[in-house]
Structures are given as C-alpha cells and as structure tokens.
Amino acid sequence: MVEKKRIGILTGGGDCPGLNAAIRGAAKGAVQRGYEVIGIHSGWKGFLDRDDELLDSARTSGIIDRGGTILGTSRVSPLAVENGTKFVFERFEELRLEGLVVLGGEGTLTVSGIMFDKGLPLVGIPKTIDNDVKDTDYSIGFQTAVQIATDALDRLRSTAESHHRIMLLEVMGRDTGWIATYAGLAAGADAILIPEIPVDKTKLEWLCYTVHERNRKGRRYSIVVVAEGTKLEGRSITREECDTSSEKRPLFGGVGELVGEAIQKSTGLETRVSTLGYIQRGGTPVAYDRNLATAFGAKAAELIANKKFGMMTALKGNTIRAVPLKNVATGKKTVDMKLYRVAERFFGLGGEI
Ligand code: F6P
Secondary structure, X not given: OOOOEEEEEEEOOOOOOXXXXXXXXHHXXXXXXXXXXXXXXXXXXXXHHOOEEEOOOOOOOOOOOOOOOOOOOOOOOHHHOOOHHHHHHHHHHHOOEEEEEEEEXXXXXXXXXXXXXXXXXXXXXXXXXXXXXXXXXXXXXXXXXXXXXXHHHHHHHHHHHHHOOEEEEEEOOOOOOXXXXXXXXXXXXXXXXXXXXXXXXXXXXXXXHHHHHHHXXXXXXXXXXXXXXXXXXXXXXXXXXXXXXXXXXXXXXXHHHHXXXXXXXXXXXXXXXXXOHHHHHOOOOOHHHHHHHHHHHHHHHHHHHOOOOOEEEEEEOOEEEEEEHHHHHHOEOOOOXXXXXHHHHOOOOOOOO
C-alpha cells in the first residue's frame, strides 16, 4: 500500500480565539491535496514528548467556533532544551512529515525561523491577541480581544455614568497597545495609555488634571483604558511568572491600579479599576477571526504543497499573502500612531477636554 504524504500542525505560545479555525482551514486544505495531517500536541513540546495525533476530517469538523486550541499549547522552545533540535528532527522523520504548519506569536515564530534555517521545512501563521507580529496587518485573535474589551468598556460606561466615577480598564498588551487603542477608540474612551508612550510624571499630572477638568465642566465620569505593559515613571509593573515548562518571563499586571490610585488621590474623584485579564483571550472567536484564520490555514496548506517553506501567511490590506518568516524576528509591530492620535484628539491628553 502506498503511504500517504503527511504534514504536521502545532500551536505554540499563548492561546487565542481562532486557533481551531486555522487548524481546520490548514487541515482541510492539506487533505484536499492528498495529505494526511498530524496534530502535534502542546506546541514544540509534542515533538520532544512524542505526543501527537492523526487529525482526520472528523477531528477537525465542528471546531470553527471553538476558542483555545484542540492541540494544546506551551511555551517550550526546542532551542532551550538540551538536544531539543535533534529530537524535533528525529520525530519529524519518524512521523514522515513533509512540512510543518506552526501557529504562533512573535516568540514561537522567531523560534520557527531558526528551525527553518536549521533545515526544518515549515511555514508560519501569525496568532496573538496583542497583534504585534511584524509584516501582517492583523494576527488571529486580535479582533475577538478587541470586541471583548469594547464590550467591557461599554458596560463600564453605564455604571461609571450612574455613579459619576472614573473607570479604568486594564487590558493585555505587554509591549504594544493595539487592544487598548482599538477598543478605546471603539468605546469612545477618554484616555488610552499604551506601552509605546511611557507615562511620566508630567503625563500623569496632565491625565489627572484633564479628568478633573472634565468633571468640573459637567462631564461627571471618565473612561480610561490602560495596556498592561504601559511604563509608569520609567518602569513596567510586573510580577514573576511561575512557568514550569520554559524560561521565566515577567507577568504584566497592576499598572491600572497604580494609575487609578494616582487619579483618585489627585482629583478626589471616586475611581474604580477593573482588569480584563484572560477573559479577553478565551472563548468564541468573532466572525472576522474565524475568516482570517480559515484563509491563513488554507494559504499555509497551499504554501506547503508548493514547497514554499520559510514563509508566513500575512494579511496586507484585503489580500492574504506570504512573507518571509525571518521578518518576524526584526521586532514587534507597534501601534499605528496616526490611529492613536485620532483617539487622543478626542481627549484632553492631546486635544479638547
Ligand atoms: O497573548 C499575549 C498575552 O496575552 C500578553 O498580552 C500577556 O502579557 C501574556 O499573553 C500573558 O500570557 P501567559 O500568562 O499565558 O504568559
């Protein structure tokens, strides 16, 4: 019997809504081209642990609307494990894979670029609610996170209005403020604080003054969005992550509380802080993310079939493209300042109070 040709799929790094839609898109595209599809469990770790499964049509049906990833994920990098690269190549051979689809954020895709340079035939798909992967307009999961954060802000507005309070919402975004900017703009927030623009003493004073002025002029509530990675007087607010599987990295969180305290102390206005946390990363993907993920998955299968390895699927305007994976390692995609300035113009930090 002739054995079918095979490809593998893995999801690495933090999860996000839309991963399953992408797995489904890539698997369907590959099956149509005569491949069998192997799902590697828990990111790169699945290669090291020989933990994988056959993704047949039944397994990838009915998952387009499911949050998380049916394959599981981890932050394990084969480059950080002794003989990790060797294990990956060995298992890749054993599984008879012809190519690998890696769904990841900046970290996982950077590792993938290095693995490609070492000879592993792979293609990448960008996913992260933070939307900070370079060379693509959007990454899978971002639009869902923006919608969840916008819904939260809408809810905070009604209670802020009733109590004449200042409401702060801390959202994710370690290095970039994409969620804060898009959700803040969509919900008509009065201030948006992002990692790209550190908050120094003067800026904090100006924020407090503006909130106070709004109140004095009869606008008796204000809504402020803060991205978790926003630097306050030169420092990021973090605590140590307990990660058993890979390198430790700081966990962001708490900047909202500090900014809230500063506002209340300075203005004397009742201020409340909410942190959205992992709620913005879980659950059902919005239609946009399902469609982007499906298109990215299909494109990844096409790239593998055409042996166009070392590439990443990307959205440029309205077009799905393939870009060199190595571009991801050149840094993070920061917020479009033109858009941020539009949001800011509606607020006292840059415009009218
Ligand atoms: O998915 C990106 C992100 O949500 C960041 O904004 C956040 O700091 C980080 O992941 C936290 O995720 P984890 O606790 O899984 O490392």
